[in-house]
Amino acid sequence: MMIQRLRLFDVTLPLVHGFETSSHRKTGLNHLLVELTDADGRVGWGEIATPADPYYGSETTRVAWDIAERYLVPAVLGAPWEEPAELEATWRRIRGHEFAKAGFSAAAWDLHARAAGVPLAVALGGTRSEVVAGVSLGIEPTIDELLAQVSRQVDAGYGRVKLKIAPGWDVEPVRAVREAHPGLDLHVDANGAYQDTDETTAVMRALDGLGLTMIEQPYAPRDFVAHARLQAGIGTPVCLDESVVDVADLRTMLALDAGRVLNIKVSRMGGLGSARLAHDIARDAGVPVWCGGMHEFGVGRAANVALSSLPNFTLPSDVSGSDKYYARDVIVPPVVAHDGLVQVPTAPGIGHDVDVDWVLQNAVRTLDTAAVAA
Structure with a gap:
C-alpha cells in the first residue's frame, strides 16, 4: 500500500455549551483533519485534536499544522507499507508532537481497516x-x-x-x-x-x-x-x-x-x-x-x-x-x-462517513498534495 494523496483541513466548530477547565474557557474547537488516499482510491481519516492554546500541553493547532506540512506529509507520501506500524515508523525520528502524529496514525489505521474490510475496533x-x-x-x-x-x-x-x-x-x-x-x-x-x-x-x-x-x-x-x-x-x-x-x-x-x-x-x-x-x-x-x-x-x-x-x-x-x-x-x-x-460500529474503518462538504464549509485553510503536485 502507498499514500498517493494527502489532504489537511483546519476546521473550527462551535461548542453547544462553553467548557471551562483550571486553565481557560473555550466556546469552540479548532482541530485538524487528515485524509489519506491510497493508489486504489481508498481513503482513511484521522484527527489532530490539538488545543488552540498551550495550556493542556505545549503543542497547539498552529504548531501541529506546521509539523504536519513540513515533516509528516513528506514522510508518508509514497512510503510503502502494509501495516500501520510501518507507516508510523516513517516519523519515528520526530521528537514530540504527539497530537500531530496521532492524527496521521489514526488515518493510517482507518485506511488499513477499510482496505481489509473490517471495523477499526476489530x-x-x-x-x-x-x-x-x-x-x-x-x-x-x-x-x-x-x-x-x-x-x-x-x-x-x-x-x-x-x-x-x-x-x-x-x-x-x-x-x-x-x-x-x-x-x-x-x-x-x-x-x-x-x-x-x-x-x-x-x-x-x-x-x-x-x-x-x-x-x-x-x-x-x-x-x-x-x-x-x-x-x-x-x-x-x-x-x-x-x-x-x-x-x-x-x-x-x-x-x-x-x-x-x-x-x-x-x-x-x-x-x-x-x-x-x-x-x-x-x-x-x-x-x-x-x-x-x-x-x-x-x-x-x-x-x-x-x-x-x-x-x-x-x-x-x-x-x-x-x-x-x-x-x-x-x-x-x-x-x-x-x-x-x-x-461500536461494524462497518469497515471508523464506521462513519465524513461530511466533506461540511468540513470544507468550516475549514479556515486546507492543504492538498494533489494540487501542489499539479
Missing part, C-alpha cells in the same frame, strides 16, 4: 460491541449551574460524570454533586493545577472522603514523586493523564505507584499503535484504563470508540454522543449514546 483487537460512555463537565459560574448540568447528563443516561476542579473550585462543588447524586460514578480532574503543599494535601484528603472513583492529574505532568506521595496517603485511586506521554512514562508510573488508573488519550500518546501498547502494559500490570477525550470531532471520537472496545478499558470512557458538544458533527451518522452506551 483491527485493533477490540472485543466489545458497545462501550460505556461518561461525560466530562467543566467549571461553571455557580454550584447551582453545575448541579443543573450534572442532572441533565444523568437524566440523559450517563452513569459516570467527571468534574473539572481547580484551587478554589474543588471540595464544595464536588460535595454538592455527591450529596445530590449519592450513587453516581463520580471523579475529578485538575489538569495539573495544584502545587504539592500542605494546603493541597488537605484538599485531596477532603476529596478522598467523597467516594470518588479517582482523582485525576492533581499535580504537574512531570511530578511523579508528588503523585506517588499522594497515592500513598489516600484510598482513592490517583489517575494520571498528562504525565504519561509514552510507555516509558507508564513504566515510571507503575514503578513508583504514582497512579492506579491510567487515562489513555490517543492524541497524547501519539497514535493508536502506542495507545494500544499502553493498554497492553497496563493490563498486564493489573491497572484499569479508560479513554480520555479532547472534545474530538466525530473522526477522533469514532477512533476513541474503537480503542475503547479493547478488554482492559473497564472504566467509562469520554466517548459521549456528538450532540453533547456539536450541533452538527463532521461525520455521518454522528456518534450517539443511548442510556450511557455507545455502539
